[in-house]
Amino acid sequence: IYSGIDCGMAEKPSPSAMAVADPVKSQRLRANFDYLALVFSIGHAVVVIPINLASSLLDAQVGYVGNGVFYVFVLGSAIGTGPGACERLGPVRALALGMGLYAAYVLGTAFASTFCAESGPDDGCLAATTMQWVVYLAATVSGGLGAGFMWLAQSALFALTVDAVAASEGVTGSEVTAALASRFAVVFLAMEVLARLSATGLLELGVGVFATLFLYSVVGFGAAVGASMVENVPQRSRDAKWVHLNAVVALWSDPKIWLLSCTNMAFGFSAAYMNGYVNAAFAVPAVGAEAVSALSALTGVAAGFVAACSGSSSARRLLFVVSGACAVFIALSAGVNEVAISAAVAGPVHVGEAVQQQGDVVAGQPTAVVAEGTIIASCESCVTFDVAVTSGVFTMRKGVVVAGRERGVVHAVVPTPRTPSAWGWGLSLLYLAQGVIRGVFESSNRALHAELFPGKGTAGALGNNLVHSTVAFALAYFLSELLTPVLPWIVGVLGALSVPATMVARSMVKDVASDNEEGEESQALIVKDASA
DSSP states (O other): OGGGOOTTOOOOOOGGGGSOSOHHHHHHHHHHHHHHHHHHHHHHHHHHHHHHHHHHHSOHHHHHHHHHHHHHHHHHIIIIIHHHHHHHHOHHHHHHHHHHHHHHHHHHHHHHTTOEEEEOSTTOEEEEOHHHHHHHHHHHHHHHHHHHHHHHHHHHHHHHHHHHHHHHHTOOHHHHHHHHHHHHHHHHHHHHHHHHHHHHHHHHTTOOHHHHHHHHHHHHHHHHHHHTTSOOOOOOSOSSOSSOTTTTGGGGGOHHHHHTHHHHHHHHHHHHHIIIIIIIIIIHHHHOGGGHHHHHHHHHHHHHHHHHTOOSHHHHHHHHHHHHHHHHHHHHHHHSSOEEEOOEEOOSOOTTOOOOEESOOOTTSOOOEEOTTOEEEOOTTSOOOEEEEOSSOOEEETTEEEOOSSOEEEEEEEOOTTSGGGSGGGGHHHHHHHHHHHHHIIIIIHHHHHHHSOGGGHHHHHHHHHHHHHHHHHHHHHTHHHHTTTHHHHHHHHHHHHHHHHHHHHHHHHHHHHHHHHHHHHHHHHHHHHHO
8 A cells, every 4th residue: 555655755866775785685575564463553543542532431540640640650651661672582582472461451441341349331430440540550660661662672673674775775864754754654553543533433333342452462572572673673783782771862962863853842732732731622522522532533644644745855844844734733723713711500400401691701710610420411491502621531422522431620611703612624624634644743853863863873863753742741741730821832833843853964964074074184284195
C-alpha cells in the first residue's frame, strides 16, 4: 500500500544511489525494518484502547491515579531504564520485553475491571475493591516501563538500520532516514486506526469490554513474540555504544534538542486538548457521541497521509510550516469563540428531563457543583446552551449531560456561530488539523531528530522526543483544571515557535559542518605547503 503513495514529492535518486554496493543486503535490511515497523505498530496499537477506557471502565479515582502513574513511569523509563535495558539486553530483546510489558498492561486493565464493588451503567464501576487498585496500578507500572523499553529499542534499531542501509546502497544517511521514518509512520498510524475501528466494531457487536481487552492483550503478546524474531543489526563503527544508560540525558546540554522540543510538546498538548476537552465539549454537542470515534479515525487517516507525503526534504520543510499553522488554527478556533455562563440547576431528576435553571445566568461566575445522577439540559424558555465539563467523569449527549460518578464542576457554554460546537460536521477541520500535527510529529519530526543527531546520537534524540511529548501529556493531565482554559493558546504558541526553532536547529548543524569543511581545507593546504 505504502509503495503506491509518493504525493509527487519523493526524493530523486542521487547518482551514487544508482550503483548499489550490496543490493541483497540492502533489500534484507529494508525488509527487516518493515517487519519491525509492523510488529511494533501492532504492539503499540492494542494499548490505545485501555488508555482511553480506563477512566470509564474502572472506578474514576482508580483510573485517574493509574493513568498518572503510567505517565510517570513512561518518563522514568524513557530517561533511564529504557536506555539501560537496550544497553544490557540489546535492542531486539529490549524491544520484545517492552512489548510484553505493554501487553501485560492491557491484560491487567481487563482483569482490574472485574474487581468492582459496585457496578454502574455501560460496564462502568462506581466503587473499586482493593484488588482493582492493586491490579491496575501494577498494570500501569508495567505499561509505563514497557513504553520506554519499546521506543528506545525502536530508536536504536532505526539508527543502526539507517547506517547499514546507507553503507550498502552508497547513499547519504539523511536520504535513508527520511524514507524509513516516513515508511514507519504510515504503518504505525494505520495500525492505530485499525485498532480503534476494530474495538468499536467489537463493542457494537455486543462483545464485552473484558473480552475485547483480553483479545487485544493476546494480540499484543503475539506481537511481542514476533518482535523477538526481528533480525539484530550490528553496529558498524567501533566507537562508543550507540545506546547507553545516559543516551537521553547526555543530549540535554545540546541546545538543538530543546529547539526541537517545541514540535514535540505542541503535539503532546494538542493531543491532550483534543482528547480531553474538544471531544466532550465540542464534538458531542455538534455531531453526537456516536460520531466522535469517526472524527478520531479521521485524525489518524490525515496523519497517515501526511506521513506518506514526507519523503523529500522540501516536503518536510513545508509540512513543518503547515503543522505550525494548524496549531495556530486550533488555538484561534477552539480557544476564543465561546461564552461561558454558570447556572445552578435542580436535581436529581430523571434522565433526559429538561431542568429549569435556578437564579440568573451570570457570565464568569463560579458554576454549580453537580451531585451524582443529576441531569442538566437547556431550559425550554431560555437560551439554549451546551455543557462543557472541566472536571469529574461525565457522559455527554447532544443537548443533555449526565453527571458522572464523581462530583464535578460544570460550565455551560453558549454556542455562537463561531463556536466549534455550532459547526456541525465542519468540526472535522479541527480533527484534520490535529491529524496534520500528528503526521508531522510521527514522520518529519522524527526524521529531523535523526538527521540532526546521526549515528550514536539518534537513539538519545528520539528518546528525548518521547520525553518531551510525554511531559506535555502529563502536565495537561495532572493540571487539567488549571491548564484547560489556556491549553489551546499553549498549542498555538508552541506550534508557531516550532517553525523558526527547527530552522535555527538546522542552521546550527550547517554551521558546524561548514566549520569542519573549512578546517579540513586548511589542514590540506598546510600539508600541501609542507610537502612543497
